[in-house]
Amino acid sequence: MAMSVSPVRGTRDYLPREMRIRDAMQAIILRTYENNGFQRIQTPIMEDIERLDKSDGGENLNMIFRILKRGQKLDLQKENLTEKDLADMGLRFDLTLPLSRYFANNKAELRLPFKVIQIGEVFRAERPQKGRLREFYQCDIDIIGEETAAAEQELIHTTAKALQALGFDEFTVRLNDRRILFDMIETAGFPKEEVLSVCITFDKLDKIGAEGVRKELTEKGFDRAAIDAFMQIVGNESITLKEIAEYCGDGRAARELEALLESAKELAGGAYGIEYDKSLVRGMGYYTGTIFEIVSPKFKSSIAGGGRYDKMIGKWIGEDYPAVGFSIGFERICEILLNSESLSFDAGQKRMGLFYSDGDVMNDVIRKADEFRAEGYDVTTIRRGKKLGKQIAALENEGFDAVYVYGDEAVKELNR
Amino acid sequence: MAMSVSPVRGTRDYLPREMRIRDAMQAIILRTYENNGFQRIQTPIMEDIERLDKSDGGENLNMIFRILKRGQKLDLQKENLTEKDLADMGLRFDLTLPLSRYFANNKAELRLPFKVIQIGEVFRAERPQKGRLREFYQCDIDIIGEETAAAEQELIHTTAKALQALGFDEFTVRLNDRRILFDMIETAGFPKEEVLSVCITFDKLDKIGAEGVRKELTEKGFDRAAIDAFMQIVGNESITLKEIAEYCGDGRAARELEALLESAKELAGGAYGIEYDKSLVRGMGYYTGTIFEIVSPKFKSSIAGGGRYDKMIGKWIGEDYPAVGFSIGFERICEILLNSESLSFDAGQKRMGLFYSDGDVMNDVIRKADEFRAEGYDVTTIRRGKKLGKQIAALENEGFDAVYVYGDEAVKELNR
Numbered sequence: 001m002a003m004s005v006s007p008v009r010g011t012r013d014y015l016p017r018e019m020r021i022r023d024a025m026q027a028i029i030l031r032t033y034e035n036n037g038f039q040r041i042q043t044p045i046m047e048d049i050e051r052l053d054k055s056d057g058g059e060n061l062n063m064i065f066r067i068l069k070r071g072q073k074l075d076l077q078k079e080n081l082t083e084k085d086l087a088d089m090g091l092r093f094d095l096t097l098p099l100s101r102y103f104a105n106n107k108a109e110l111r112l113p114f115k116v117i118q119i120g121e122v123f124r125a126e127r128p129q130k131g132r133l134r135e136f137y138q139c140d141i142d143i144i145g146e147e148t149a150a151a152e153q154e155l156i157h158t159t160a161k162a163l164q165a166l167g168f169d170e171f172t173v174r175l176n177d178r179r180i181l182f183d184m185i186e187t188a189g190f191p192k193e194e195v196l197s198v199c200i201t202f203d204k205l206d207k208i209g210a211e212g213v214r215k216e217l218t219e220k221g222f223d224r225a226a227i228d229a230f231m232q233i234v235g236n237e238s239i240t241l242k243e244i245a246e247y248c249g250d251g252r253a254a255r256e257l258e259a260l261l262e263s264a265k266e267l268a269g270g271a272y273g274i275e276y277d278k279s280l281v282r283g284m285g286y287y288t289g290t291i292f293e294i295v296s297p298k299f300k301s302s303i304a305g306g307g308r309y310d311k312m313i314g315k316w317i318g319e320d321y322p323a324v325g326f327s328i329g330f331e332r333i334c335e336i337l338l339n340s341e342s343l344s345f346d347a348g349q350k351r352m353g354l355f356y357s358d359g360d361v362m363n364d365v366i367r368k369a370d371e372f373r374a375e376g377y378d379v380t381t382i383r384r385g386k387k388l389g390k391q392i393a394a395l396e397n398e399g400f401d402a403v404y405v406y407g408d409e410a411v412k413e414l415n416r
Numbered sequence: 417m418a419m420s421v422s423p424v425r426g427t428r429d430y431l432p433r434e435m436r437i438r439d440a441m442q443a444i445i446l447r448t449y450e451n452n453g454f455q456r457i458q459t460p461i462m463e464d465i466e467r468l469d470k471s472d473g474g475e476n477l478n479m480i481f482r483i484l485k486r487g488q489k490l491d492l493q494k495e496n497l498t499e500k501d502l503a504d505m506g507l508r509f510d511l512t513l514p515l516s517r518y519f520a521n522n523k524a525e526l527r528l529p530f531k532v533i534q535i536g537e538v539f540r541a542e543r544p545q546k547g548r549l550r551e552f553y554q555c556d557i558d559i560i561g562e563e564t565a566a567a568e569q570e571l572i573h574t575t576a577k578a579l580q581a582l583g584f585d586e587f588t589v590r591l592n593d594r595r596i597l598f599d600m601i602e603t604a605g606f607p608k609e610e611v612l613s614v615c616i617t618f619d620k621l622d623k624i625g626a627e628g629v630r631k632e633l634t635e636k637g638f639d640r641a642a643i644d645a646f647m648q649i650v651g652n653e654s655i656t657l658k659e660i661a662e663y664c665g666d667g668r669a670a671r672e673l674e675a676l677l678e679s680a681k682e683l684a685g686g687a688y689g690i691e692y693d694k695s696l697v698r699g700m701g702y703y704t705g706t707i708f709e710i711v712s713p714k715f716k717s718s719i720a721g722g723g724r725y726d727k728m729i730g731k732w733i734g735e736d737y738p739a740v741g742f743s744i745g746f747e748r749i750c751e752i753l754l755n756s757e758s759l760s761f762d763a764g765q766k767r768m769g770l771f772y773s774d775g776d777v778m779n780d781v782i783r784k785a786d787e788f789r790a791e792g793y794d795v796t797t798i799r800r801g802k803k804l805g806k807q808i809a810a811l812e813n814e815g816f817d818a819v820y821v822y823g824d825e826a827v828k829e830l831n832r
């Protein structure tokens with residue numbers, strides 16, 4: 001009964017060699033986050049389906065994996081059965097929504113500001129033909145309970161450190177503020193209640209270009225005059241944040257962003273770029289203020305992204321808490337680093353293969369291996385086959401540091 | 417719009433303090449496994465639903481979380497709709513079935529014996545009233561490609577080391593062999609095809625006692641004579657493995673188990689117990705030979721368990737590969753260790769709280785924190801409130817090692 005043995009579409013099996021690098025990378029990220037005063041927590045992968053459906057997850061709401069109800073709760077006889085009748089839970093599509101629920105649930109036991117690390121898997125029913133993963137890791141830091149830009153500053157500083165610790169040298173943090181974006185859109189003459197709809201179209205600027213944006217806004221039935229006014233600002237490549245501030249809104253958000261840009265630049269000290277990007281939107285519906293992402297010339301899409309979501313916790317408990325988060329796209333940086341020639345991640349411990357023969361007493365072999373283990377080697381015992389040379393070559397190829405044949409005088413160091 | 421903020425039933429939120437201990441424990445287990453020559457891999461959490469349903473997962477097959485089909489694949493108009501029509505994937509209920517699929521899929525790139533580590537979450541739709549977790553961690557090691565008891569020996573040795581590294585001092589490894597169990601059942605006179613059914617009932621011995629087992633076997637309609645013969649052996653507390661070997665089968669399995677028991681005892685050197693347990697069954701349908709579990713007087717159920725499953729990989733690819741695995745019940749040992757007074761897990765790095773005031777320049781504060789970070793402290797920056805003493809007491813209570821108030825001359829060590 002031969003069955004397919006591939007992982008389900010959009011998921012992956014990780015081989016030992018790649019896993020070693022992924023583990024080392026996650027350890028570097030975690031260490032950097034902890035060193036900068038963040039604490040790790042964990043939320044369940046399964047979440048209440050209503051909570052997921054009612055969240056402001058933008059496009060991700062269409063990509064929720066739903067878990068079938070079980071036992072008597074599953075009523076297949078019901079008339080006009082819909083998807084909603086069938087599922088009671090879903091898999092988390094990001095780490096931010098679960099964090100806001102977690103904070104609401106546990107805030108009595110948490111010290112403010114709550115500086116929190118989450119490293120875990122998220123699930124999105126992406127269309128498989130896109131070649132995107134449907135099950136992948138995110139590495140997030142968030143600060144809850146800090147309303148000033150000190151939070152943004154710290155998230156940018158810490159995320160940049162993590163990327164540097166991983167060996168990234170060229171990257172730029174792009175910043176914008178949803179409030180500025182909303183003001184621009186309203187000032188141009190779009191109706192207040194359509195601001196998010198305009199944002200969704202504008203977010204496609206990179207993909208479909210200015211003409212594409214103009215076309216889609218026209219198709220959505222917006223006023224020609226509003227579209228013209230809006231496209232004039234966003235099409236003006238030399239317009240500064242100050243000029244935008246003068247043009248629209250009360251200018252407060254722009255002044256705050258200007259201050260953050262200056263202070264983040266000063267802290268970066270030229271080690272990485274900091275810049276204002278008036279066309280940065282970020283997909284999530286829940287952002288209320290600053291939004292940011294990190295781009296690298298080595299990779300076309302962003303490698304980290306985040307923003308402020310001051311209204312999300314209030315949805316749970318009726319009381320708002322300021323909150324900002326920054327998420328590293330772990331799979332993207334893995335892809336970059338695995339393909340980078342300059343990178344050589346060595347995950348620490350020296351490795352040895354210890355060969356034994358059928359006649360050897362197994363307990364003696366194990367005790368010998370334990371001696372080397374106590375000396376600092378990670379030792380794997382291997383039964384000696386007919387072609388010892390081939391077996392040794394395989395270990396060398398895997399990056400092992402030494403071999404020892406049971407009974408021999410000396411350890412043989414491998415040339416790597 | 418107040419909504420429930422509790423995690424879904426049977427799942428948990430992990431607070432920073434507990435998470436720190438869990439992370440430290442997983443790191444100890446992983447380090448021990450790696451030091452003993454095992455390599456970490458990872459399989460997807462989502463698996464093909466047919467593969468899960470057709471596996472020999474015993475009771476777990478009734479506890480699979482099913483994922484609803486999406487888009488056009490979900491046909492709610494179909495007549496006589498059943499559960500099978502609705503789901504195309506499920507969440508893994510253990511790490512063994514995915515490992516066998518993984519091995520079948522990747523064997524061309526894997527070196528034999530394949531000694532493998534898996535640390536990850538598994539999902540079971542346990543009835544919530546039982547108080548069991550529905551989403552929890554397992555820490556497994558497996559050896560694929562080694563047919564002799566050298567594999568069992570190494571798994572027991574390594575798992576015992578991991579428990580010792582975690583601070584466990586009193587535990588016993590109990591061993592049995594499914595072949596002996598099957599022989600006993602057949603020799604007693606049960607039909608060959610009912611052997612697993614008898615096993616399932618017999619597995620409940622601890623819960624329902626000998627009388628309960630006898631009653632259930634009678635209800636299943638088995639011969640009085642077979643039940644009597646079987647209960648006589650299993651009820652005989654002084655019967656030895658040798659005597660059982662003489663009584664049933666060809667005695668080969670019993671001789672092999674005897675040899676393993678002796679050699680494992682010799683290797684353990686009295687540091688932990690090794691014993692034969694004729695009533696050990698283990699729930700999974702896929703075990704074909706040795707089965708084992710670890711019990712501790714500190715906890716009523718087993719804290720680790722495993723066995724040999726030589727026929728599982730053959731189901732995928734038509735070619736059998738010998739395979740054995742040992743799984744630590746991570747949540748159980750967490751529960752024991754968190755409640756243990758003798759235990760004090762300290763997860764390494766010293767922690768400092770750095771207080772700043774509203775008037776301080778944030779970048780200077782961050783640079784000062786970076787200095788302490790470079791010195792080896794994990795530093796969290798905190799805005800100074802009205803009651804600094806209370807803020808410091810909170811850190812002390814969390815186990816922080818030091819505080820520093822920005823502008824002060826010296827670091828204040830905390831008395832812990």
